[in-house]
Amino acid sequence: MKSENLTVNASVKEWDLVIKPKSNIFELHLGDLWRYRDLIWLFVKRDLTINYKQTILGPIWFVVQPVIMTLIFTLVFGLFARISTDGVPPFLFYLAGNVVWAYFATCVNETSNTFVSNASIFGKVYFPRLTVPISVVIGTVVKFFVQLGLFIAVYLYFYLNGSDLKITIALLGLPLLILQMGILSLGVGILISSLVTKYRDLTLLMAFGVQIWMYATPVIYPLSMIPEKYVFLYMFNPMASILEWFKYAVFGIGSLRPEFILISWMITLLIFAIGLVMFNKIEKSFMDTV
């Protein structure tokens, strides 16, 4: 049992735990997170179980949301605004963007109020707070896969009806894309959740902040619409590279440029690191301000 291990440890090192006013910013206690891995899974299970309890359509909502959004995009941007989709059927093009973007946006929105919405639990018992946003990011992958299933079905429909679609080898990078989106959205989410403890306004800002971010990302338009001289600057948006990669993988449009992927990863990791440090700092004292 665990307790026996701990007793042995106690005699080896002096103290198991030191509670101090402020910790070193690099003391992140990530080991604690591993010890609470069961809790992460239980949170994932809880969120999936309760999300659609007492709804009539249940998990079908996973599919309804992107379909309706995609229909609206197809109508507005495809039929009225006639924005280019680089030869891909508009519905499929927007669905691809929506499915990928929805994963990121959901993760950011849900992790960004970690402290405020869990204040009652956090105020009563200690466990690594990071378990909550991590479980959100993992749980949302399930939703993403359901939506990806929808995308595959629609894709096959268009493919069999003779649309010019090329799957490239880059599709093998899909797990990497999911991982990067997970890290990025976790980083953004925990960064904002740390600030929200003091400035509640940010929750409101978040809702349309994510919307605006979407328009700065090639979700409803191809990267080819961006003038070449701005592309480098544009790619500082880490989500841009992810969307490009996905579209290149499933449609064969655009291109993969290693320097952009590198920039995207560097920014992702930077945001994640800042988020982690902020979160760690706030986690010790947020109960006094929330």
Add this chain to the structure above:
Amino acid sequence: MSNSVIHIENISKEYHLGKIDHGTLYRDMQSWWARIRGKEDPNARIDFKTRVDKENFLALNDVSFEVGEGEIFGLIGRNGAGKSTLLKILSRVTAPSKGNIKIKGRVASLLEVGTGFHPELTGRENIFLNGAILGMTKKEIQSKLDEIIDFAEVGAHIDTPVKRYSSGMYVRLAFAVAAHLDPEILIVDEVLAVGDIAFQKKCLGKMKDVSESEGRTVIFVSHNLAAVSGLCTHGVVLDNGNMVYNGSAVNAVNHYVENVQKKSSDLQLKGDDGDIVFISGRIFDFSGNSVNSVSLKESFSIEMIYEIKNKISGIPVPNFHFKTAEGVYVFVDNADRVTENAPGQYRAVCNVPAHLMNDSSYTIGLALTEYSKASLHIHFYQENYLNLTVTDDIFNNPKRYGYGGPIPGVLRPELNWEISKVN
């Protein structure tokens, strides 16, 4: 202390009482912008020094003590004394402003039961979730699952969402998980000691058990002085964020009653009038040792020494005034058959039998009244002069059947019972 498992060093906790409103972000940015330009902070208060004391509140002030392995540590104090703040810091819910705490072993804290219970989840799912939140691994919970379900007495409803539970079932289930934690150090708020009697019995019993047989350490916060003196080995008294006493649990309770609780009810000393003066008073046990706590199984005596300085005409009768710590009069008794009234020093002893007082805290006032034909005259009355804590050996008292909670009443006489089967 070589085997200390919790080492609390100069812990202070300061709260900022200032309110945060919609202007906060704007002002913070303004201050920040002024700082980087090297300008004066436009939001700095002119009367900073005076405001700071109004807006900051010291919930804990330089508290230090150690807790040894296997001790049951009672934390007592009035509301707002800092008990909860200290528990929160120990539980790592919030961080101290100054000082540090070193801990050996795994800590589980129960500031509330059922933390993280979700109404939509079934009883079984909630056991796992709540257990994991409290720091158990899935495997540990799995191994105790049957025990937990048994204890909660929810039986067949274990796979029903807890929102359909009666409030009693809900609480029992929440308690059951808490009762099956087994960390090296358990931090318990008194929330656990109220409500469900069956759980209270089990929880308090388990607290005693784990510390005695398994060498586990318990920190227990309570207003229930009887539970603290009966259950705890050590006690710390907090008052306005300061630690005012650290010692044995019984002494801590006495100190609390004497110095903290009493402060609110003004101690009234009606002094000597000169003819008869009060010299001293004490409580002593059957072997003659001065004490301020006794077991309810033991008799004890109250002694008062006084001196008659001038010749008086009436009969000087010593008397004792028993009150509960809350100020309720329990009884007054005086000496009978007093005849002596010549000047000199006297010692009056009154024997109080065992099994009279409840396990609680009392104050005893010492007085001397002169009775003469037409009137009575009080020469002195030392109100609440002595403090007495009566303790109960909760787990060896056959009348308790293991129940560890408070038994109401100011008295606890031992009466005879007879039960016979009539059909």
